[in-house]
Amino acid sequence: MSTTEDIIGRADVNDLEAILGVTNTDVNELVHHVKDNADCIFTWDYEKGRRPALNKLYEKAKTSQWNGQTDLPWDTEVDQEAVVIANAEANGMLAGGVDLSGTVFEKWDEKQWLELGIESQNWMLSQFMHGEQGALVCTAKIVETVPWIDAKYYASTQVMDEARHVEVFAQYLDTKLSGHYPINAHLKMLLDDIIEDSRWDMTYLGMQIMVEGLALAAFGFIHMMTQEPLLKQLLRYVMSDEARHVAFGVLSLKEYYEGLDIDEIRERQEFAFEAAVRMRDRLLQQEVWERMGIDSKEAVQAVMLSPERQMFQQMLFSKIVPNCKKLGLLDAGDGWLRQKFGEIGVIQFEDWTDTGDEYETFALSDEELKTAS
Ligand SMILES: [Fe+2]
Numbered sequence: 001m002s003t004t005e006d007i008i009g010r011a012d013v014n015d016l017e018a019i020l021g022v023t024n025t026d027v028n029e030l031v032h033h034v035k036d037n038a039d040c041i042f043t044w045d046y047e048k049g050r051r052p053a054l055n056k057l058y059e060k061a062k063t064s065q066w067n068g069q070t071d072l073p074w075d076t077e078v079d080q081e082a083v084v085i086a087n088a089e090a091n092g093m094l095a096g097g098v099d100l101s102g103t104v105f106e107k108w109d110e111k112q113w114l115e116l117g118i119e120s121q122n123w124m125l126s127q128f129m130h131g132e133q134g135a136l137v138c139t140a141k142i143v144e145t146v147p148w149i150d151a152k153y154y155a156s157t158q159v160m161d162e163a164r165h166v167e168v169f170a171q172y173l174d175t176k177l178s179g180h181y182p183i184n185a186h187l188k189m190l191l192d193d194i195i196e197d198s199r200w201d202m203t204y205l206g207m208q209i210m211v212e213g214l215a216l217a218a219f220g221f222i223h224m225m226t227q228e229p230l231l232k233q234l235l236r237y238v239m240s241d242e243a244r245h246v247a248f249g250v251l252s253l254k255e256y257y258e259g260l261d262i263d264e265i266r267e268r269q270e271f272a273f274e275a276a277v278r279m280r281d282r283l284l285q286q287e288v289w290e291r292m293g294i295d296s297k298e299a300v301q302a303v304m305l306s307p308e309r310q311m312f313q314q315m316l317f318s319k320i321v322p323n324c325k326k327l328g329l330l331d332a333g334d335g336w337l338r339q340k341f342g343e344i345g346v347i348q349f350e351d352w353t354d355t356g357d358e359y360e361t362f363a364l365s366d367e368e369l370k371t372a373s
């Protein structure tokens with residue numbers, strides 16, 4: 001059994017200096033190589049529908065495809081400054097009610113707050129784009145490694161979905177915002193770990209359950225907050241796909257985990273915890289503070305004073321925790337993951353809706369899909 005230090009590289013999950021000490025040192029690299037250690041598996045069992053829930057998901061995916069070029073209103077004029085001002089309430093720092101005296105923000109004027117809002121948006125959308133490429137690559141890996149034909153079929157539709165997601169986020173960044181950020185070091189570490197793992201189910205756990213579970217919650221939050229019509233519609237369409245992807249993870253792992261012994265389950269619990277910490281660490285947006293020339297540690301300490309900010313960070317785990325519970329990961333063994341999720345302050349979501357069939361409520365209507373043919 002591993003210690004916290006073995007799993008995440010530090011003994012204290014909240015050790016700010018250790019978190020901020022991990023940075024992306026290859027910001028100028030154009031390609032990034034990762035060793036993919038998994039076996040490619042063929043199956044000669046072609047019986048379609050042996051796993052009815054996966055088959056249903058596959059059939060649903062085939063009729064839910066949309067086109068990132070023709071189904072979104074790309075001619076929308078986006079005034080990023082106006083959007084940032086309108087979203088100011090959504091930014092925990094600007095929500096008011098927090099005493100900033102004695103912090104790096106004490107003497108900030110409106111112009112600096114606006115710059116922070118703009119940089120934060122560029123950073124966030126950039127990380128979404130990088131995460132979507134992670135999903136594209138991981139799901140292509142699942143096509144190769146999963147032994148079930150219904151899962152290979154479904155995963156192939158997700159590969160197409162993820163290509164579309166990378167495409168639309170990249171286009172939004174290029175044509176509507178004002179700059180890109182390289183991938184965050186913590187997100188990069190997590191994606192590398194997922195790809196390097198030789199066990200096919202770990203790709204699902206890292207990507208479909210953890211990364212996509214967080215993405216679904218994050219997109220939902222921003223979709224609700226933003227009044228910018230293009231981004232709102234883009235997120236609506238992406239979320240309708242993401243809800244299927246998370247369901248794919250839940251449905252596949254539910255079956256597979258039933259056949260694992262307690263030691264194997266413990267390894268999955270530890271991986272889920274590692275992924276949760278990496279994603280939590282990345283939310284500190286250290287690259288934004290660096291670009292703005294502000295001390296990251298002081299900035300993060302001040303930001304975390306805001307209750308809205310803390311709530312936002314916790315809310316991002318509102319899909320992950322119930323899904324881990326549904327998979328039996330929270331309480332297996334001695335309830336190790338329940339305790340760990342308690343330590344990082346997210347266990348309160350355990351009884352929220354899991355995403356096993358929530359995709360039906362996120363599905364695009366016939367009206368929304370009418371141009372998608
Ligand atoms: Fe995606």
Ligand SMILES: [Fe+2]
Pocket residue numbers: 135162212241242245
């Ligand atoms: Fe996805």
